[in-house]
Amino acid sequence: MTVGVFCDLDGNLIYSGRRVANPEGLVIAQANAGVPKAWMTPTAARGLQEIRERAVFVPTTTRSLEQYQRVSLPGGADQVAIIANGARLIIDGVEDSEWAQARLDPSWGASPAATVIGTFDRVLGEASWYAKSENYDSIISVSANPGQPFPDAALETVTDIATDHGYTVYLRGNKASVFPSHITKEAAAEEIRTRLGLTRTIAAGDFHHDTGIMTWADDAIQPAHGVAAPGIRQTRAHGVEAGEEIVDAFLAFLNASQ
Incomplete structure (x- = not known):
C-alpha cells in the first residue's frame, strides 16, 4: 500500500516570524541570504523525516516555484510537490513542464x-x-x-x-x-495519485483554497488557527505547535494504513 501525504507548508508545517515569538530551539525551514525566515519544531522535523521514509510526501503550496525553492525541509529535496496551488508539479524531482503549459490552455476559460x-x-x-x-x-x-x-x-x-x-x-x-478557477490543489493531487498509484491519502491545509484537497483525501486535518473547513478535524494547538499535531496525525494515518 502506497500512502500519499499532502501538506500545505506555511501555517501548517512551517511558520514564519509573525507566528513565531521565539525561534530559539526551532529547526530552520527557510533562510533568505542566510537570514532565517521560517521554522518548525524539532519534534515535527523528526516526524517529517519518518513520513518521508514511509510514504510519498507531497508539499502542497500556493507559493510560486521561486518562493517554494527557498524552503529546506528535513530529509532533502522533495521528489514530488504541488506548487502555485496546482499550476506546477514536481514529479521525480523534476518539474513537469507539460502539466504547467496545459494549465495555460485557453480552453479552460x-x-x-x-x-x-x-x-x-x-x-x-x-x-x-x-x-x-x-x-x-x-x-x-x-x-x-x-x-x-x-x-x-x-x-x-x-x-x-x-x-x-x-x-x-x-x-x-x-x-x-x-x-x-480550474487550477486547484485537488486536481493536481488526483494527477499525482493516478501517476504514482497511491492507495491512501491524507491532507492538511489552513485556508479556503485547501478545503477541496482536504475533502478529496481519505483523511484530513487543519490547524486550529486556520479558516475552518466544515467536517475537517482541527488541532488543539495554535501556531508552530500545531505543526506537531499535524505530523502526529500523518504518522497515525500511516500506522493505520500500512
Missing part, C-alpha cells in the same frame, strides 16, 4: 494573467488603497497599501472582474489572491 492584471490596474488604479497587482505562477496577488484594509466594496469589484475572467478570489488580510 481563464483569461491570461496579464489581461486580468490590466483590468485591475485600469479599474482600481486611482483608488487610494490600491498598491499593485502581480502574477506569481498564474496566481494574481492584489494588494492594498501597507497598513490599509482591503475595502469591502473593492473586494466585490475584484471578485466580479475575476469571475468574468474565469478566476476565483480569496481574501487574506489586506491582500486578495486570485486563482484561475
Whole structure:
C-alpha cells in the first residue's frame, strides 16, 4: 500500500516570524541570504523525516516555484510537490513542464494573467488603497497599501472582474489572491495519485483554497488557527505547535494504513 501525504507548508508545517515569538530551539525551514525566515519544531522535523521514509510526501503550496525553492525541509529535496496551488508539479524531482503549459490552455476559460492584471490596474488604479497587482505562477496577488484594509466594496469589484475572467478570489488580510478557477490543489493531487498509484491519502491545509484537497483525501486535518473547513478535524494547538499535531496525525494515518 502506497500512502500519499499532502501538506500545505506555511501555517501548517512551517511558520514564519509573525507566528513565531521565539525561534530559539526551532529547526530552520527557510533562510533568505542566510537570514532565517521560517521554522518548525524539532519534534515535527523528526516526524517529517519518518513520513518521508514511509510514504510519498507531497508539499502542497500556493507559493510560486521561486518562493517554494527557498524552503529546506528535513530529509532533502522533495521528489514530488504541488506548487502555485496546482499550476506546477514536481514529479521525480523534476518539474513537469507539460502539466504547467496545459494549465495555460485557453480552453479552460481563464483569461491570461496579464489581461486580468490590466483590468485591475485600469479599474482600481486611482483608488487610494490600491498598491499593485502581480502574477506569481498564474496566481494574481492584489494588494492594498501597507497598513490599509482591503475595502469591502473593492473586494466585490475584484471578485466580479475575476469571475468574468474565469478566476476565483480569496481574501487574506489586506491582500486578495486570485486563482484561475480550474487550477486547484485537488486536481493536481488526483494527477499525482493516478501517476504514482497511491492507495491512501491524507491532507492538511489552513485556508479556503485547501478545503477541496482536504475533502478529496481519505483523511484530513487543519490547524486550529486556520479558516475552518466544515467536517475537517482541527488541532488543539495554535501556531508552530500545531505543526506537531499535524505530523502526529500523518504518522497515525500511516500506522493505520500500512
